[in-house]
Amino acid sequence: MTAAPLQGPVVPGETAEVSGLDIFIRKLLCHTRLPGRDQHQLAALPFHLRRLVPNEYILREGDVAIACPILLSGFAFRQKHVEGGGRQIVAIKIPGDALDFQSLYLATADHSIQALTHVELAMVPLAALEALVAARPHVARAVLVDILVESAIGREWQLNIGRRNAPERLAHFLCEFDYRVHLTMRGLDNGYDIPLTQEQMADLLGLTPVHINRTLKALVGTGALVRNRRRLRIADIAALRQIAGFSERYLHRLDAV
Amino acid sequence: MTAAPLQGPVVPGETAEVSGLDIFIRKLLCHTRLPGRDQHQLAALPFHLRRLVPNEYILREGDVAIACPILLSGFAFRQKHVEGGGRQIVAIKIPGDALDFQSLYLATADHSIQALTHVELAMVPLAALEALVAARPHVARAVLVDILVESAIGREWQLNIGRRNAPERLAHFLCEFDYRVHLTMRGLDNGYDIPLTQEQMADLLGLTPVHINRTLKALVGTGALVRNRRRLRIADIAALRQIAGFSERYLHRLDAV
DNA sequence: CGATGTGTTGAGCAAAATCAATGGGTGTGG
DNA sequence: CCACACCCATTGATTTTGCTCAACACATCG
Numbered sequence: 001m002t003a004a005p006l007q008g009p010v011v012p013g014e015t016a017e018v019s020g021l022d023i024f025i026r027k028l029l030c031h032t033r034l035p036g037r038d039q040h041q042l043a044a045l046p047f048h049l050r051r052l053v054p055n056e057y058i059l060r061e062g063d064v065a066i067a068c069p070i071l072l073s074g075f076a077f078r079q080k081h082v083e084g085g086g087r088q089i090v091a092i093k094i095p096g097d098a099l100d101f102q103s104l105y106l107a108t109a110d111h112s113i114q115a116l117t118h119v120e121l122a123m124v125p126l127a128a129l130e131a132l133v134a135a136r137p138h139v140a141r142a143v144l145v146d147i148l149v150e151s152a153i154g155r156e157w158q159l160n161i162g163r164r165n166a167p168e169r170l171a172h173f174l175c176e177f178d179y180r181v182h183l184t185m186r187g188l189d190n191g192y193d194i195p196l197t198q199e200q201m202a203d204l205l206g207l208t209p210v211h212i213n214r215t216l217k218a219l220v221g222t223g224a225l226v227r228n229r230r231r232l233r234i235a236d237i238a239a240l241r242q243i244a245g246f247s248e249r250y251l252h253r254l255d256a257v
Numbered sequence: 258m259t260a261a262p263l264q265g266p267v268v269p270g271e272t273a274e275v276s277g278l279d280i281f282i283r284k285l286l287c288h289t290r291l292p293g294r295d296q297h298q299l300a301a302l303p304f305h306l307r308r309l310v311p312n313e314y315i316l317r318e319g320d321v322a323i324a325c326p327i328l329l330s331g332f333a334f335r336q337k338h339v340e341g342g343g344r345q346i347v348a349i350k351i352p353g354d355a356l357d358f359q360s361l362y363l364a365t366a367d368h369s370i371q372a373l374t375h376v377e378l379a380m381v382p383l384a385a386l387e388a389l390v391a392a393r394p395h396v397a398r399a400v401l402v403d404i405l406v407e408s409a410i411g412r413e414w415q416l417n418i419g420r421r422n423a424p425e426r427l428a429h430f431l432c433e434f435d436y437r438v439h440l441t442m443r444g445l446d447n448g449y450d451i452p453l454t455q456e457q458m459a460d461l462l463g464l465t466p467v468h469i470n471r472t473l474k475a476l477v478g479t480g481a482l483v484r485n486r487r488r489l490r491i492a493d494i495a496a497l498r499q500i501a502g503f504s505e506r507y508l509h510r511l512d513a514v
Numbered sequence: 515c516g517a518t519g520t521g522t523t524g525a526g527c528a529a530a531a532t533c534a535a536t537g538g539g540t541g542t543g544g
Numbered sequence: 545c546c547a548c549a550c551c552c553a554t555t556g557a558t559t560t561t562g563c564t565c566a567a568c569a570c571a572t573c574g
Contacts, residue, residue, distance in 0.1 A: 061506075080416045083502035088416040105402050110409045110507040137391070145362050147404060152367050154411040159337045159345040161419045162463030166562070168339075197520065206419030211562055213522065230521070230571075245340035249318075250367040423530075454552065468530055470554060487539075487553075 020122055021045060024070045027096030027184045030253055031149055032142040041132055042139060047122040058099060058113040058121065065103035067123040071095050074119035075195050079203070080111045089204040091154065092116070092177065096184035101143055104130060117195050145252075152250045161206040164244075166215045169205045171224065172244035178234055179248055194232040219243070277379055278302060281327045284353030284441045287510055288406050289399040298389055299396060304379040315356060315370040315378065322360035324380040328352050331376035332452050336460070337368045346461040347414070348407065349373070349434065353441035358400055361387060374452050402509075409507045418463040421501075423472045426462050428481065429501035435491055436505055451489045476500070 025042050028034060034042075047070070052058065058069055058076060071093050078091040090111060093099055099113050104126060133140045153176070160172050174194065182188060196204070198212045205212070216232070219225045224239040225232060234240060282299050285291060291299075304327070309315065315326055315333060328350050335348040347368060350356055356370050361383060390397045410433070417429050431451065439445060455473065456466045464472070473489070476482045481496040482489060491497060 078412070080412060082416060082420050086420040088419045090412040090415045102405050102408075105398060106405055106409075106509055108506075110509065111412060134394070140397075141362060144401065144404070147401070147408070148359050148363055151359075151404065151408045151411060152363075154408060154415065155335070155337060155347040155368060158347045158411065158414055158418060159339065161415060162345045163339050163343040199520075208563055209521085210523090210564080214562090217522090249365075252363055252367065455554095456552080465531055466553085467532080467555090471530090474554090 020047065020049070020072065021070065023072060023096040023184055024098065024122070028142045028146060030183050032138075032145045032254065034138055034142055038136050038138045038142075041136060045124050045132065046128050047124045050121040050123050052115040052119045052121065054115055054117055056115045056119075058115060058119075059103075059109050060112045061109050063109050064107065065100055065109065065126065067125050068101065068103065068129050069099040069113075070122040070124060071097050071099055072120040072122050075116040076113060076119055077116050077200075077204075078111050078113050087203050088206065089200065090157070091150065092204065094177075094180050094184065098143075098146060101147055104133070104143075116200070149252050152252060156250045166205075166207055166211055167218055168244055169207070170201065170212065170215050171219065171240045172246055173201070173205060174225075174234060175237070175241050175244050175246040176251070178237055178240075179251060183253070191233050194234070277304065277306075277329065278327065280329060280353040280441055281355065281379070285399045285403060287440050289395075289402045290511065291395055291399055295393050295395045295399075298393060302381050302389065303385055304381045307378040307380050309372040309376045309378065311372055311374055313372045313376075315372060315376075316360075316366050317369045318366050320366050321364065322357055322366065322383065324382050325358065325360065325386050326356040326370075327379040327381060328354050328356055329377040329379050332373040333370055333376055334373050334457075334461075335368050335370050344460050345463065346457065348411065349461065351434075351437050351441065355400075355403060358404055361390070361400075373457070406509050409509060413507045423462075423464055423468055424475055425501050426464070427458065427469065427472050428476065428497045429503055430458070430462060431482075431491060432494070432498050432501050432503040433508070435494055435497075436508060440510070448490050451491070 021043055025034075025039055028042070029039075047067075049072075050069070052074075059065060061080075073095050075095075076093040076097075076099060077089045078093070079087050079089045081087045093113075099121075100109070103109065133143060156176070160169050164172060177194070181192070185192075198216065199209045201207075202209045202212045207215070216225065216227070219240075220227055222239060222243070224234070224236045224243060226235040227233075240246070278300055282291075282296055285299070286296075304324075306329075307326070309331075316322060318337075330352050332352075333350040333354075333356060334346045335350070336344050336346045338344045350370075356378075357366075360366065390400055413433070417426050421429060434451070438449070442449075453461070455469045458464075459466045459469045462469070473482065473484070476497075477484055479496060479500070481491070481493045481500060483492040484490075497503070
């Protein structure tokens with residue numbers, strides 16, 4: 001039950017006490033207003049901590065879950081496979097994200113979830129979460145909104161993969177990642193490294209690693225990105241948004257109160 | 258308040274009385290078990306009928322909805338645009354589908370919904386639906402499961418667009434369409450025409466109309482599809498599934514009771 | 515210090531896009 | 545009823561984007 005590693009100043013407005021699930025609550029508050037009482041109840045959810053190394057499975061297609069994993073630190077992703085061995089990363093998850101609300105309502109998983117980096121998970125027993133959702137309509141709504149926002153992101157990815165060329169596609173993904181990361185994570189003022197290998201970006205964007213490599217080089221050439229060693233950073237988010245035609249509307253952030 | 262045009266024998270097991278919303282309830286029952294009482298309450302939802310011609314908008318990006326449209330007959334789709342004018346169809350909706358549960362929980366639409374064919378909609382006032390969802394946990398769950406299944410379909414489309422080549426992609430879409438259509442629609446024993454133009458299929462699959470045309474020709478060559486005049490039909494669903502590597506797991510159909 | 519995973523680069527290739535022209539149906543209005 | 549317009553489908557020629565294959569470099573880590 002140790003605390004999440006990324007604690008920072010609490011969000012403005014009414015907030016829960018700091019707890020291990022603090023970042024999770026902060027994430028929910030980006031999309032939903034939650035009375036303080038509901039926040040406290042969320043913060044009081046029981047969980048046990050689980051640490052995983054990169055590529056470890058959090059859930060496998062066909063599994064029946066008994067706990068809802070919440071990402072306290074590190075990154076994770078959802079993926080699906082085709083017969084021929086190809087895979088598609090269909091979502092990327094960021095600290096504060098719940099990884100599997102779906103198992104509250106559907107019997108088996110239709111995709112796998114894996115750790116992208118080293119990861120800390122709060123494993124919340126499904127029964128506890130179910131009870132809270134049943135008792136607290138605002139919490140139920142927060143869960144639903146979270147599910148809907150993830151859906152909206154998925155639709156944007158469909159557009160991205162289906163209709164944008166490689167540089168736009170990559171730029172768009174990075175814009176979204178940057179936006180979402182800044183929603184919940186603290187201590188990013190000195191920048192941060194994109195935690196994906198080129199192969200992972202390829203599987204995420206429907207491209208090949210070789211082509212990602214060349215596209216990255218082109219984006220570095222425009223000054224939108226910088227690389228040193230194997231580290232990749234966003235250098236000019238405005239330029240990147242320009243290239244991508246990025247608009248954050250689909251992320252449904254709640255207007256600041 | 259006329260009845261839906263596609264009534265057939267009621268589903269086995271406990272079912273609601275036949276009503277205008279019958280097909281909608283049948284659809285929900287494909288994914289969720291619903292006590293008879295809840296079915297009756299759903300059937301009793303107020304609505305008014307709306308008829309649209311092809312390409313008419315049902316909802317525009319940025320709109321604030323006041324009613325939840327339910328598709329009684331005909332087909333509709335969700336779409337998103339990129340700057341350059343390209344569009345991506347991100348979902349196709351089939352008779353019985355609710356078109357906009359999202360507006361129950363999110364302020365504005367992040368995509369548009371349009372009629373694909375001539376369409377009959379049951380417009381259910383949001384307030385009535387909200388009241389029912391609040392009063393009946395089973396109905397709330399049915400709505401949630403419906404949202405989750407649509408999400409799962411979206412993920413499969415990401416995989417489809419990102420990782421399959423043109424023939425597989427087209428075949429996969431047709432398999433899914435066929436599967437879903439048979440879930441709720443009746444009177445399909447003599448086959449049916451795919452209600453999409455080649456341009457629409459292109460916008461759905463991230464391809465160009467010209468390439469769809471050539472890919473269709475190839476699939477007709479294998480015998481999986483047949484065309485006469487401008488009509489397109491599935492001739493050999495098994496062959497099509499084979500080509501696509503189709504598995505219906507992601508559609509989360511409830512096991513027959 | 516070697517093994518492994520990741521990134522880099524080049525050459526050639528394939529899938530799909532683009533450009534452009536044509537034709538057939540359908541619906542409408544004269 | 546015919547002429548016209550429009551939408552959709554079709555086809556060919558050409559170009560482009562991104563893929564494949566292959567080799568090599570560089571870090572990191574045991």
